Amino acid sequence: MVTMRDVAELAGVSITTVSHVINKTRPVATDTVGRVLAAVETTGYTGDAIARSLVTGGTRSIGLALPLTGDPQLTALLRAVDAELTAAGHTLILADTHDEADREGAAVRALRSRRVDGVLLTPTTGAPEAVLPELRKAGVPTVLVGRMPEHTGFDQVGPENVQATSDLVRHLGELGHRRIALITGPDGVSTAAERALGYRLGLGRAKLVWDAELVASGPSQDAAEALETLLALSAPPTAVVAGDNPALIGVLRAARRRGLRIGSDLALVAHEDVDWAELVDPAVTATAQPVEEIGRAAVRMLLERIANPDGPPRTVRLAPTLMHRQSCGCP
Amino acid sequence: MVTMRDVAELAGVSITTVSHVINKTRPVATDTVGRVLAAVETTGYTGDAIARSLVTGGTRSIGLALPLTGDPQLTALLRAVDAELTAAGHTLILADTHDEADREGAAVRALRSRRVDGVLLTPTTGAPEAVLPELRKAGVPTVLVGRMPEHTGFDQVGPENVQATSDLVRHLGELGHRRIALITGPDGVSTAAERALGYRLGLGRAKLVWDAELVASGPSQDAAEALETLLALSAPPTAVVAGDNPALIGVLRAARRRGLRIGSDLALVAHEDVDWAELVDPAVTATAQPVEEIGRAAVRMLLERIANPDGPPRTVRLAPTLMHRQSCGCP
DNA sequence: CTCGCTGACGCAATCGTTTGCGTACCCTTA
DNA sequence: TAAGGGTACGCAAACGATTGCGTCAGCGAG
Numbered sequence: 001m002v003t004m005r006d007v008a009e010l011a012g013v014s015i016t017t018v019s020h021v022i023n024k025t026r027p028v029a030t031d032t033v034g035r036v037l038a039a040v041e042t043t044g045y046t047g048d049a050i051a052r053s054l055v056t057g058g059t060r061s062i063g064l065a066l067p068l069t070g071d072p073q074l075t076a077l078l079r080a081v082d083a084e085l086t087a088a089g090h091t092l093i094l095a096d097t098h099d100e101a102d103r104e105g106a107a108v109r110a111l112r113s114r115r116v117d118g119v120l121l122t123p124t125t126g127a128p129e130a131v132l133p134e135l136r137k138a139g140v141p142t143v144l145v146g147r148m149p150e151h152t153g154f155d156q157v158g159p160e161n162v163q164a165t166s167d168l169v170r171h172l173g174e175l176g177h178r179r180i181a182l183i184t185g186p187d188g189v190s191t192a193a194e195r196a197l198g199y200r201l202g203l204g205r206a207k208l209v210w211d212a213e214l215v216a217s218g219p220s221q222d223a224a225e226a227l228e229t230l231l232a233l234s235a236p237p238t239a240v241v242a243g244d245n246p247a248l249i250g251v252l253r254a255a256r257r258r259g260l261r262i263g264s265d266l267a268l269v270a271h272e273d274v275d276w277a278e279l280v281d282p283a284v285t286a287t288a289q290p291v292e293e294i295g296r297a298a299v300r301m302l303l304e305r306i307a308n309p310d311g312p313p314r315t316v317r318l319a320p321t322l323m324h325r326q327s328c329g330c331p
Numbered sequence: 332m333v334t335m336r337d338v339a340e341l342a343g344v345s346i347t348t349v350s351h352v353i354n355k356t357r358p359v360a361t362d363t364v365g366r367v368l369a370a371v372e373t374t375g376y377t378g379d380a381i382a383r384s385l386v387t388g389g390t391r392s393i394g395l396a397l398p399l400t401g402d403p404q405l406t407a408l409l410r411a412v413d414a415e416l417t418a419a420g421h422t423l424i425l426a427d428t429h430d431e432a433d434r435e436g437a438a439v440r441a442l443r444s445r446r447v448d449g450v451l452l453t454p455t456t457g458a459p460e461a462v463l464p465e466l467r468k469a470g471v472p473t474v475l476v477g478r479m480p481e482h483t484g485f486d487q488v489g490p491e492n493v494q495a496t497s498d499l500v501r502h503l504g505e506l507g508h509r510r511i512a513l514i515t516g517p518d519g520v521s522t523a524a525e526r527a528l529g530y531r532l533g534l535g536r537a538k539l540v541w542d543a544e545l546v547a548s549g550p551s552q553d554a555a556e557a558l559e560t561l562l563a564l565s566a567p568p569t570a571v572v573a574g575d576n577p578a579l580i581g582v583l584r585a586a587r588r589r590g591l592r593i594g595s596d597l598a599l600v601a602h603e604d605v606d607w608a609e610l611v612d613p614a615v616t617a618t619a620q621p622v623e624e625i626g627r628a629a630v631r632m633l634l635e636r637i638a639n640p641d642g643p644p645r646t647v648r649l650a651p652t653l654m655h656r657q658s659c660g661c662p
Numbered sequence: 663c664t665c666g667c668t669g670a671c672g673c674a675a676t677c678g679t680t681t682g683c684g685t686a687c688c689c690t691t692a
Numbered sequence: 693t694a695a696g697g698g699t700a701c702g703c704a705a706a707c708g709a710t711t712g713c714g715t716c717a718g719c720g721a722g
Contacts, residue, residue, distance in 0.1 A: 004708065004709065013671075014671070014672045014673080015709080015710095016711080017671060019709070019711085020710095023710085026671095026711095027670080028671080029669085029671085032671085046444045047444050047709085048444065048708055049444045049446065050381055050707090050709085051385055051677090051709035051710090052708080052710075053677090054382055054385055054676090054677045054679090054707090055676065055709055055711085061424075061445070068410040068413060070407070071406065075401055075402065075405050075406060076401070078409075078425070078427075079399040082399060082425060082426070083427065086426070086427070091441055093423065093425070094413060094423045094424070094425045095417070095422065096410060096413045096414065096417070112377050113377045113379070113380045114422060115380065249607070252610045253609070253610065256609075256610070274607070275401065275580065276605070276607045276610070279580065279587070280610050281611075334677095334679090335678065344701075345701070345702045345703080346680095347680085347681080347701070347702055348700085350680060351680095360701085363701085378678095378679090379677095381677090381678075382678035382679040382707090383679055384707090385679070385680095385706095385708065385709090386678085386679055386706070386707050387679085
């Protein structure tokens with residue numbers, strides 16, 4: 001490898017000077033700068049982040065720990081996070097939590113031993129969050145992304161769920177639906193809980209009563225099955241809210257299998273807009289989550305937290321935008 | 332931070348011994364081991380990958396540089412790469428190339444300065460690959476993923492394109508189509524080129540002639556437009572091969588806009604299977620790219636290359652599997 | 663002529679590990 | 693009792709940067 005010493009010798013100066021030239025950290029005579037820069041060029045010197053980190057303490061890298069699921073939005077989030085991060089001169093270390101507590105713990109520990117300057121974390125669904133206290137105790141600057149448990153003293157960024165779902169439900173109510181079902185992801189995820197809350201609020205605003213029969217939550221592969229169950233009720237729903245992407249797919253699949261016409265036979269609105277929303281018939285009405293904004297905001301908050309470790313934790317909720325199409329029954 | 336010195340003092344031994352206990356790198360008396368481990372436990376010592384790397388030279392981290400596009404398969408690739416990597420005790424550093432040569436260069440340089448043990452790279456489409464020689468000169472173990480330029484002396488892993496596309500075309504030919512169009516991504520990408528080649532081969536095997544009019548390639552957003560142009564021909568195609576995901580979406584969009592019935596009015600087959608392939612009507616026939624296998628193979632090849640830097644470069648092509656559905660016109 | 667100042671640069675300590683040599687001790691054996 | 697061979701551990705030199713102090717030359721002022 002080509003070290004600073006090599007550059008220094010070639011330029012005929014000390015490594016101190018090379019360091020100062022590269023980091024512009026103290027004035028150096030112009031021609032010396034020239035010689036050093038030339039030496040850097042000919043040697044192809046890249047610098048050594050490892051050695052630098054050892055002495056400065058920081059690594060200019062942050063860790064992103066989340067479940068690498070099939071969520072179609074994930075790429076957009078990664079892109080936003082990476083962009084914001086590299087713009088700030090940091091690099092991104094990725095770790096899959098698999099949405100399991102122990103894997104999450106391992107992921108975070110790996111990041112910590114890599115000495116990341118901060119961590120972006122989408123916590124697992126399991127309630128016994130052992131990793132959060134650990135991060136707090138270790139004093140690792142952390143921002144929670146997407147899912148937002150309550151009363152953690154951490155910074156948090158995520159979508160606004162309550163209002164969004166409420167609006168969705170109210171819209172269905174305004175279209176005359178009286179039996180509106182909700183199919184969400186597994187319990188325990190704050191997102192699902194918030195959407196369930198929004199659902200109830202929306203029902204209230206539409207002057208409808210909440211009926212436990214109409215709410216299905218659980219592992220995603222059961223969404224199709226859940227719909228079957230709902231339709232078998234004595235008073236089946238005439239509209240359904242798909243709380244996440246797998247739920248949407250499950251509903252569409254089940255509807256198709258039963259020859260149900262979405263929009264007329266069964267109204268459908270979904271969270272998580274997808275790029276193929278307009279390619280199915282009818283096009284599905286959905287809320288587009290502001291993932292890119294969430295990613296950017298998370299990075300900015302983390303960088304601020306790193307710069308200023310103390311100071312009150314902040315929570316940011318970004319509103320989704322409604323992509324109003326036809327699956328809700330509107331023409 | 333809690334260092335090895337802290338652990339050593341608490342355990343009443345030298346840091347040498349602590350190091351040896353932790354790394355199991357030389358025999359240590361059993362009770363000493365116990366004291367050290369206990370000290371590690373109470374201090375919460377995590378080790379410092381930075382300092383370790385400085386002396387050992389390796390970082391046990393590898394860089395993944397690729398365009399963070401909207402490719403729905405990307406998440407699957409990431410998951411596979413991460414899984415294989417963490418299983419081997421490495422961590423993943425992600426860098427977006429934006430599919431632009433200079434961004435790619437910056438990404439790779441960032442990875443290099445972070446001293447990654449190796450690089451997984453999906454090279455940009457631009458021909459003037461300045462980054463490959465740089466990697467070669469620097470002796471960075473590298474595996475090219477997905478796209479496979481020719482005559483680079485690098486290890487490569489990617490999908491098999493020629494045969495796959497050829498089979499797709501032949502299938503259409505067997506269904507009686509005589510005018511088969513191809514819509515691919517931008518030129519210059521080896522993947523697109525290979526699929527174009529497979530297209531020609533398939534035509535030959537179906538005893539059809541190649542017609543320049545029937546081939547459209549270019550930036551993805553033009554796929555819909557490209558289809559319009561094709562349909563306006565005096566002898567329009569009766570079948571179309573969508574060479575990538577954006578092309579598929581474009582074709583579906585355009586067909587829908589024109590009220591064209593896929594399957595009967597226009598047969599359609601696509602590369603890149605998607606999770607919503609069965610949700611559109613008719614379900615789209617597509618080749619499912621073996622992304623997970625590609626990811627795993629890439630990591631394994633890279634780790635082998637790191638262990639054994641010399642040795643001939645290898646190229647691995649993994650065959651996609653055909654998901655035969657109805658959009659090709661089959662019942 | 664000397665003092666002080668300024669601009670330009672180098673010395674050497676430091677960061678937290680790993681690891682090649684040593685050393686100290688104990689136990690056997692002759 | 694001394695030689696020889698283990699066993700158990702510590703010393704100190706790297707690794708490649710950053711950075712607080714120094715040093716040194718040149719120059720204008722008193």
